[in-house]
Structure formats: structure tokens, C-alpha cells
Amino acid sequence: xxxxxxxxxxxxxxxxxxxxxxxQTYPAQTSKMLRxxxxxxxxxxxxxxxxxxxxxxxxxxxxxxxxxxxPEEDSLSGFLENIIKVRAVxxxxxxxxxxxxxxxxxxxxxxxxxxxxxxxxxxxxxxMEFDSLVDRLALGAFDFFMQCREKIYELxxxxxxxxxxxxxxxxxxxxxxKEGEHGEEH
Amino acid sequence: MAKEPIKxxxxxxxxxxxxxxxxxxxxxxxxxxxxxxxxxxxxxxxxGMPNARDWNxxxxxxxxxxxxQEILIEGLRERLDKYRSLRLFLDICVRCGACAxxxxxxxxxxxxxxMPVVRGELMRSIxxxxxxxxxxxxxxxxxxxxxxxxxLKEWWTYFFQCTECRRCSVFCPYGIDHAEITIAxxxxxxxLGLNIEWIQGPVSNCYMKGNHLGxxxxxxxxxxxxxxxxxxxxxxxxxxxxxxxxxxxxLFVTPSGDLFADPGTYTCMGxxxxxxxxxxxxxxxxxxxxxxxxxxxxxNEMAKRLNSKIYxxxxxxxxxxxxxxxxxxxxxxxxxxxxxxxxxxxxxEVPKSPITGTVFxxxxxxxxxxxxxxxxxxxxxxxxKLDPSRNDHLKxxxxxxxxTARGMGVFEEPRHVLKNICRNFYEMPRETxxxxxxxxxSGSGLNAGEDMELRLRGGLARANAVKYVHDKHGVNMLxxxxxxxxxxxxxxxxxxxxxxxxxxxxxxxxxxxxxxxEKKRETDLRGEPLPAPEDQxxxxxxxxxxxxxxxxxxxxxx
Ligand code: SF4
Ligand code: SF4
Numbered sequence: 001x002x003x004x005x006x007x008x009x010x011x012x013x014x015x016x017x018x019x020x021x022x023x024q025t026y027p028a029q030t031s032k033m034l035r036x037x038x039x040x041x042x043x044x045x046x047x048x049x050x051x052x053x054x055x056x057x058x059x060x061x062x063x064x065x066x067x068x069x070x071p072e073e074d075s076l077s078g079f080l081e082n083i084i085k086v087r088a089v090x091x092x093x094x095x096x097x098x099x100x101x102x103x104x105x106x107x108x109x110x111x112x113x114x115x116x117x118x119x120x121x122x123x124x125x126x127x128m129e130f131d132s133l134v135d136r137l138a139l140g141a142f143d144f145f146m147q148c149r150e151k152i153y154e155l156x157x158x159x160x161x162x163x164x165x166x167x168x169x170x171x172x173x174x175x176x177x178k179e180g181e182h183g184e185e186h
Numbered sequence: 187m188a189k190e191p192i193k194x195x196x197x198x199x200x201x202x203x204x205x206x207x208x209x210x211x212x213x214x215x216x217x218x219x220x221x222x223x224x225x226x227x228x229x230x231x232x233x234g235m236p237n238a239r240d241w242n243x244x245x246x247x248x249x250x251x252x253x254x255q256e257i258l259i260e261g262l263r264e265r266l267d268k269y270r271s272l273r274l275f276l277d278i279c280v281r282c283g284a285c286a287x288x289x290x291x292x293x294x295x296x297x298x299x300x301m302p303v304v305r306g307e308l309m310r311s312i313x314x315x316x317x318x319x320x321x322x323x324x325x326x327x328x329x330x331x332x333x334x335x336x337x338l339k340e341w342w343t344y345f346f347q348c349t350e351c352r353r354c355s356v357f358c359p360y361g362i363d364h365a366e367i368t369i370a371x372x373x374x375x376x377x378l379g380l381n382i383e384w385i386q387g388p389v390s391n392c393y394m395k396g397n398h399l400g401x402x403x404x405x406x407x408x409x410x411x412x413x414x415x416x417x418x419x420x421x422x423x424x425x426x427x428x429x430x431x432x433x434x435x436x437l438f439v440t441p442s443g444d445l446f447a448d449p450g451t452y453t454c455m456g457x458x459x460x461x462x463x464x465x466x467x468x469x470x471x472x473x474x475x476x477x478x479x480x481x482x483x484x485x486n487e488m489a490k491r492l493n494s495k496i497y498x499x500x501x502x503x504x505x506x507x508x509x510x511x512x513x514x515x516x517x518x519x520x521x522x523x524x525x526x527x528x529x530x531x532x533x534x535e536v537p538k539s540p541i542t543g544t545v546f547x548x549x550x551x552x553x554x555x556x557x558x559x560x561x562x563x564x565x566x567x568x569x570x571k572l573d574p575s576r577n578d579h580l581k582x583x584x585x586x587x588x589x590t591a592r593g594m595g596v597f598e599e600p601r602h603v604l605k606n607i608c609r610n611f612y613e614m615p616r617e618t619x620x621x622x623x624x625x626x627x628s629g630s631g632l633n634a635g636e637d638m639e640l641r642l643r644g645g646l647a648r649a650n651a652v653k654y655v656h657d658k659h660g661v662n663m664l665x666x667x668x669x670x671x672x673x674x675x676x677x678x679x680x681x682x683x684x685x686x687x688x689x690x691x692x693x694x695x696x697x698x699x700x701x702x703x704e705k706k707r708e709t710d711l712r713g714e715p716l717p718a719p720e721d722q723x724x725x726x727x728x729x730x731x732x733x734x735x736x737x738x739x740x741x742x743x744x
């Protein structure tokens with residue numbers, strides 16, 4: 001069986017598995033909540049996770065078997081940005097926040113094993129391509145994760161600046177005046 | 187390359203599974219990014235709080251008094267007798283779970299102890315153990331537990347992960363308000379000197395100097411003068427506000443953040459321009475120089491002490507009534523507590539707009555009116571000349587602050603104002619506004635720098651709704667009427683929805699306000715160029731039809 005066809009056919013089963021793995025990183029009650037009801041406003045994390053996984057899945061499938069130039073890492077991992085933004089502020093280490101990407105491989109293999117598809121040679125060959133797409137995805141995701149973390153530090157610094165902007169402005173003025181008056185630096 | 191082993195290694199090393207233990211058996215973890223530094227000895231001493239010492243929440247030893255359990259239990263007993271609502275809330279929860287997923291902190295952190303019902307259980311389990319027979323007899327079976335150090339640390343962690351926003355109470359069939367439980371919890375923690383410095387520092391500053399940052403009177407005056415200079419550059423009009431002027435009709439009190447922190451400073455310029463245009467007989471006070479009240483996040487007593495300066499100053503200056511700036515928790519206090527604490531202010535008159543003659547009966551007792559009510563009334567009576575096209579570069583949505591919305595029911599006034607001062611206004615989805623509004627994530631004194639991750643998690647639900655209108659309608663301005671929102675939503679937007687800036691409603695009012703004798707405006711209050719003239723004319727024509735009683739044109743005198 002062609003991997004691409006397989007992925008198209010088993011889309012919901014694989015996604016379900018993958019989602020399960022992701023949700024297992026949350027406490028039991030929470031994963032139930034995240035799965036329940038998909039109101040994007042009252043359950044934003046649940047919705048972001050399931051939407052992101054779906055979008056990434058489709059994107060990986062689209063790139064699969066794509067002849068010619070390799071897909072841009074950026075475009076691939078762009079689909080993960082929403083979910084990574086969330087996990088970057090949640091209670092995870094870098095590997096904890098991003099590990100879920102690799103579980104896509106696991107989910108696909110488990111589903112393939114169920115129907116025996118993985119024992120076919122062409123399928124295995126395609127699987128290698130699939131794996132490397134997922135790896136590329138993870139690399140891009142890692143960069144974005146780092147950007148998010150850096151952003152958090154930037155925000156702290158920006159707040160200090162904005163909170164006291166006028167006061168600093170005044171302080172500068174006072175120094176300027178002093179320098180003018182006394183003609184020397186203090 | 188040996189792909190398989192690497193992959194297997196990865197799969198093993200990243201098997202992150204969350205703990206499956208029952209909440210009572212899962213100790214709280216105090217983690218960097220998720221908590222605020224402990225109150226310093228000097229800040230606690232200024233206002234005579236107990237157990238003043240420097241301490242670090244990350245240390246094992248919190249330097250507690252020996253009999254801390256006794257202090258806490260007695261403190262709880264006292265409050266159970268004093269606040270019937272607290273006892274009721276501890277008694278009547280049926281653990282139906284309706285509130286569980288309604289808290290922005292639970293939504294953002296996924297931590298079950300941030301479910302309001304569990305937050306309540308933190309205290310309820312102790313209440314059961316020491317105050318109810320089943321709890322005393324059956325212990326854990328009856329949901330009760332001993333008060334030990336682990337429980338205390340859990341209290342501290344999670345009562346400082348609740349912004350007292352009251353969203354949970356809207357969904358509880360019994361109206362159980364976890365904000366009240368948190369308020370009581372923090373009050374009890376304060377008996378042991380366990381406040382956070384981000385709250386205690388402002389409290390002591392406010393007690394000594396009248397405002398959170400401890401701005402001296404001359405600093406306040408020069409900050410306002412700075413704005414006056416900027417207003418002159420923008421409009422060509424020189425404004426002369428007065429300070430501590432006896433005999434003024436109105437005392438104006440606003441959160442001090444408006445005086446020094448961007449973008450609140452633009453809101454403050456807005457007040458100044460509006461009052462000047464109206465020729466309002468008002469004065470600023472350099473003593474009652476803080477509308478906010480971090481005492482409220484400490485204890486009822488402290489809130490009362492800090493609040494009392496507002497009436498004291500009104501009395502000293504001999505004003506008739508008090509007008510208050512855009513603030514959140516300040517208004518919950520005015521609306522729900524001030525009168526009981528420090529009122530009735532018989533020496534003041536019921537606020538009456540000198541421009542429209544409207545009497546604000548809703549403030550009959552407190553004598554203090556929110557500026558958004560005041561301005562909405564001006565617009566309703568067609569007393570302002572407005573050119574909403576000057577806000578055409580903005581696509582605006584409105585964030586209901588928890589305190590003004592759920593705490594006092596202000597829903598329509600800001601919307602009425604916004605719809606008259608700008609022409610691109612988009613509501614966020616129904617389940618995220620008005621009484622169901624989501625907290626900014628940084629309220630109740632949690633807007634520090636060190637707990638940024640907590641704040642970003644807490645702000646996710648609000649930001650998510652902003653992102654929706656940003657993506658759908660191109661919204662680029664998040665208006666609000668709260669000083670903490672102005673600061674904290676700016677940060678939240680920066681992370682979650684870049685491209686959306688934050689402003690107080692009165693900044694946008696001042697953009698649109700056509701002032702007598704002003705020069706042609708080239709920019710908005712922030713120095714951003716106004717929409718190109720040709721756009722402006724075409725939009726102008728559309729615009730002017732909108733507000734009632736408006737004259738066409740809307741163009742400023744040059
Ligand atoms: S909704 Fe009310 S009664 Fe139900 S669990 Fe929450 S607090 Fe208890
Ligand atoms: S008051 Fe707000 S922050 Fe506190 S538990 Fe309720 S919803 Fe959460």
C-alpha cells in the first residue's frame with residue numbers, strides 16, 4: 001500500500017492516536033477536558049492542539065513524495081506554531097514540549113502494524129521519507145520554541161522599561177539639565 | 187546513519203506523562219516563572235504586618251512562627267464567624283464540576299489545582315478537618331486533612347494563582363465565588379507574613395506616599411506637566427491642570443499607572459484633554475494619588491486603610507464629588523466595599539455632571555463616579571464634538587475587565603463610547619465578553635515580572651479571543667478601562683497576538699475629540715500619523731452621521 005494513500009485513509013485513526021499521546025502529557029482530568037467539546041473560545045488549548053495536529057498531518061502528507069526541491073522547514077513547522085506557543089509557556093522542558101512531534105511516527109507505525117501495511121517494502125521506503133519529514137518538522141519547531149522562550153525574557157525587560165518610561169525620561173532630563181548647568185559630568 | 191536507535195532513544199526519553207495521583211497527594215511545586223517573590227521585611231514592617239522578615243519561597247524554611255498552625259486555624263475561625271459568605275461557600279459546594287473548566291488559569295495551565303472547585307477544596311479540606319464533625323471523625327474519607335507545611339505551601343502557591351476574577355461564580359449553580367475564598371486565603375497567609383512583594387511593596391508605598399510606586403508630589407506634578415507639553419505639541423493647546431486645589435467641584439482620582447506607565451500615560455492625556463475641553467472645575471490630588479488598592483489583595487483591613495485617603499482628601503479639599511479614572515479593581519472596591527468601610531460620605535453631594543445635568547444616582551452613596559459613565563453620558567447628550575475618522579487607522583475591540591464587568595456591571599457604557607469615537611469596532615465572541623469575560627491573567631496583584639509564565643498561561647484564553655477578531659477583522663487595537671489591563675495585555679498581546687496594541691478608552695476619546703482652537707492634528711496621541719487626508723475626507727463624510735447631534739465636517743480649526 002502506498003504510504004500516502006494509507007495516511008489519507010487512516011487520517012482520523014492516526015490523528016486520534018497522536019492526540020492521545022499529546023494529551024497524556026497533561027494530568028488525567030485535564031486531558032479529558034482538553035478533549036471534550038471543541039469550543040475554540042472556552043477550550044482554546046484543546047482546540048489549538050487538535051487543530052494543529054490535523055494541520056501538520058495534512059501538511060506532512062502533502063509534502064510526502066513531493067519530487068524536486070525539499071519543502072521549506074519554515075512552511076512545514078509554521079503549522080505547529082500555535083501549539084508550540086502554548087506549550088512553550090506550559091509546564092514543560094524543551095523535550096517535554098516538543099517530543100510530541102516524534103510521536104507522530106509512533107502513531108503511524110502502530111496504525112500500520114494493525115493492518116500489516118508496514119511489512120510491505122515500498123511502504124517501508126516511503127516511511128523513511130516520512131520520518132525525515134517529521135525530523136525536519138521537529139527541527140523547525142525547536143527553533144520556534146526557542147524564539148518563544150526568548151520572547152518571554154524580552155517581555156519581562158520590556159515591561160520594566162514601559163512601566164517606568166516617563167520616570168526614566170524625566171531622570172534623563174534632570175541629568176541633561178545638570179550637565180548644562182555645571183558643564184561637567186557627575 | 188543508524189536511524190532506528192536514535193529514534194527509539196528519543197521516544198523513550200520523551201515519555202512525559204503527567205502524575206496520576208489524587209490532588210491531595212500531589213504536592214505543590216513552586217517553580218520559577220510561576221510565582222512571585224516573597225514580601226520583604228521592610229515592606230511588611232511599614233504597615234505593621236506580622237512576621238516581617240526577608241524570606242524566599244524557594245527555600246525549604248519559610249521562617250514561620252512556631253505556632254503557625256494555631257494562628258491560621260484561629261484566623262480561619264474568626265473569618266468564618268465574620269463572613270457568612272465564606273462559611274456558606276465552604277459548606278454548600280456539591281462538587282458538580284460546573285466551574286471546573288471556567289478558570290483561565292486552569293484553561294492555560296492544565297493544572298487541576300487551578301480548577302476553581304479544587305482551589306476551594308484547598309481551604310475546604312482544612313475547614314472540614316477543624317470545623318466539622320464528619321471531617322474530624324472520618325478525616326480524608328470526608329475530604330478533610332491536617333494542616334501541615336505541605337498544605338500551607340499549596341495554599342500559597344494556588345491562592346497566588348487566582349486573580350479573584352469571579353468568572354467561576356457566573357457558572358456555579360450556587361453562585362460560589364472562589365474569589366472570596368482566595369481573598370480569605372490570602373488574608374490568612376498574611377497572618378504569617380506570606381504576602382508577595384509585588385503586592386506588599388505597593389501597599390507600603392501607598393501607605394507612606396499615597397500611590398503604589400511611591401511617587402512624591404513633585405514627581406506627580408512634573409509627570410502631568412510632561413503630558414501637558416505633549417498635548418500642546420499635538421493640539422497647540424496649553425492645558426493647565428490644578429493640584430490639591432481647595433474648593434474645586436470635583437476631585438479626580440486615577441490609578442497611578444496612568445501617570446508613569448505606557449500606554450496608560452496616553453489614557454491620562456485623554457482625561458486631561460477631555461476635562462480641558464469641558465472646562466471642568468476639577469483638581470488632581472498628589473496625596474490621594476492612587477485609585478488602585480493592592481491592600482485589597484492583602485486583607486480587608488489593609489484595603490480599608492488605603493482606601494480611606496480618598497474620602498479624607500475629598501473632605502480636606504472640600505470638593506462636591508469624586509470622579510475616578512479608568513481602573514478595574516478600584517471600581518470593585520468603590521462599588522462593593524468603600525461605602526461600608528469608609529462611608530457614608532455625607533459631606534459630599536451625589537455626583538452630578540455639570541455639563542449635562544445628569545445625576546448619577548447609582549453613586550448616591552459612594553459619591554464617586556466612573557469616568558466611562560461620565561463620558562458615555564456626555565456623548566449621549568451630544569456634548570462632545572467628535573471626529574471618529576481620526577481613529578480610522580484602528581480596528582478596535584473591547585476587553586471587559588473582570589472588575590468593572592462582573593464586579594459592577596459596566597457593560598454598555600464603554601461600548602457606547604467606543605462606537606461613537608471610532609468606526610471600526612468589533613466584538614469578541616459572546617462567551618468571552620461582558621459577564622463571561624476572561625481575565626487578562628495578571629489581575630489581583632499578580633502582574634509581576636517573575637511570574638511571567640503564569641501570566642501568559644492565564645492570559646491565553648483572553649488572547650485567543652482577541653486573535654480571533656484580529657485574524658477575522660484585522661483588529662489591531664484592544665481597548666479597555668483598566669490600568670492593569672493596559673500594562674498586562676500589552677505584554678500578553680506581544681506574545682500571543684503580535685500586531686495588536688492596547689489602549690485605554692479615553693486615549694481613543696482624545697484622538698477623536700475636536701478641541702476648541704486646536705491646530706490640525708497630524709498624528710494620534712502616540713505620534714502615529716493619522717489616516718491620509720483623502721481617506722480622511724471620504725471617511726469623514728460617513729463618520730459624522732453617526733453620533734447624534736453631531737455637526738458634519740469633524741475637521742479641526744486650523
Ligand atoms: S460549580 Fe459551584 S457547586 Fe459546582 S463544583 Fe463548582 S463551586 Fe462547587
Ligand atoms: S476567581 Fe477567577 S482566577 Fe479565581 S478560581 Fe475563579 S475563575 Fe479562577
